[in-house]
Amino acid sequence: AQxxxxxxxxxxxxxxxPVELRCNYxxxxxxxxxxxxxxxxxxxxxxxxxxxxxxxxxxxxxxxxEFNKSQTSFHLRKPSVHISDTxxxxxxVSGAPGGYNKLIFGAGTRLAVHP
Amino acid sequence: DGGIxxxxxxxxxxxxxxxxxxxxxNLNHDAMYWYRQDPGQGLRLIYYSQxxxxxxxxxxxxxxxxxxxxKESFPLTVTSAQKNPTxxxxxxxxxxxxxxxxxxxGPGTRLLVL
Numbered sequence: 001a002q003x004x005x006x007x008x009x010x011x012x013x014x015x016x017x018p019v020e021l022r023c024n025y026x027x028x029x030x031x032x033x034x035x036x037x038x039x040x041x042x043x044x045x046x047x048x049x050x051x052x053x054x055x056x057x058x059x060x061x062x063x064x065x066e067f068n069k070s071q072t073s074f075h076l077r078k079p080s081v082h083i084s085d086t087x088x089x090x091x092x093v094s095g096a097p098g099g100y101n102k103l104i105f106g107a108g109t110r111l112a113v114h115p
Numbered sequence: 116d117g118g119i120x121x122x123x124x125x126x127x128x129x130x131x132x133x134x135x136x137x138x139x140x141n142l143n144h145d146a147m148y149w150y151r152q153d154p155g156q157g158l159r160l161i162y163y164s165q166x167x168x169x170x171x172x173x174x175x176x177x178x179x180x181x182x183x184x185x186k187e188s189f190p191l192t193v194t195s196a197q198k199n200p201t202x203x204x205x206x207x208x209x210x211x212x213x214x215x216x217x218x219x220x221g222p223g224t225r226l227l228v229l
Contacts, residue, residue: 009155032215043119043205043220044158051215090157094214101146101212102173105157 002027004091006106013081014114021076021109023091031095033074034103035065038088047089050074061085086113117142119221121206126226128193128200136191136224138206144219146212147189151175152203152223161204164189165212193226201228 007022025031032051036044048059055067065076074091091106119140128134140147146165150158160173164183178197183189189208193200204224209216 004157034217036220041223041225043121043222044207044218045220046217049217101148101209101214101216101218102160102163103158103218105159107155107157 002031002093002095002104004093004104004106006089006091006109008109009107010110010112012112012114015083016080018079019077019081019085019111021089021091021111023074023076023106025072025074025091025093027072027093027095029095031093033065033067034092034094035059035063035074035076036090036092037061038090038108040087044090047076081111081113083113083115085111087111119206119208119219121204121221121224123224124222126224127229128226129229131195133192133194134226136193136204136206136226138189138191138221139187140189140206140208140219140221141187142208142210142219143186144208144210145186146209146216147183148207148209148218149173149179149181149189149191150205150207152205158205161191163212200226202226 005024034049035047048057050067058064088108092103122137148163149161162181164170180192206221207218209218
């Protein structure tokens, strides 16, 4: 079975500092990996996704993530955060046997950017 | 603008009552999904549909029912059999249901029990 572990439930950081949100997954098959962002009381919005090819994926709002197959990780990074990046971030994996687009989500990481 | 709408934004349920959450999309997507979000648990799949008049149970379907009579609409009913319905419910869609596709989410409905 597939699973996703987000290693930090909360990450506090000061504005303009770099940040890394960690995500590890387990799967017996090749997977696709996603990062979504959720602002308070809103739906989820895609930040970036890895399907194949280059292991460094760039997304919206200056975020990027690196797929590491040997470590089964897909950590999200931003070199300089803004107050507006305060939100909850979800890592997700798809590609489960059966063919349909079932997303398995991690529990989320709450990023709090302080001035 | 294309997107997904969910209504109502807040919904209150009394004991023993069935309630229905609306989800409509104008993205011309074939696949639609319902997720439940609880604090600290991420999102869990309730039901999904890859085509009109067909839907499948997800991981936590007990106490819920759906219909897919139109491509644009995928309503979710929370029945009285669902003993712990308080949660944030999110509807999503994707073009065809392929595993590489991005899912697009609505703004959510928060269900509270009176």
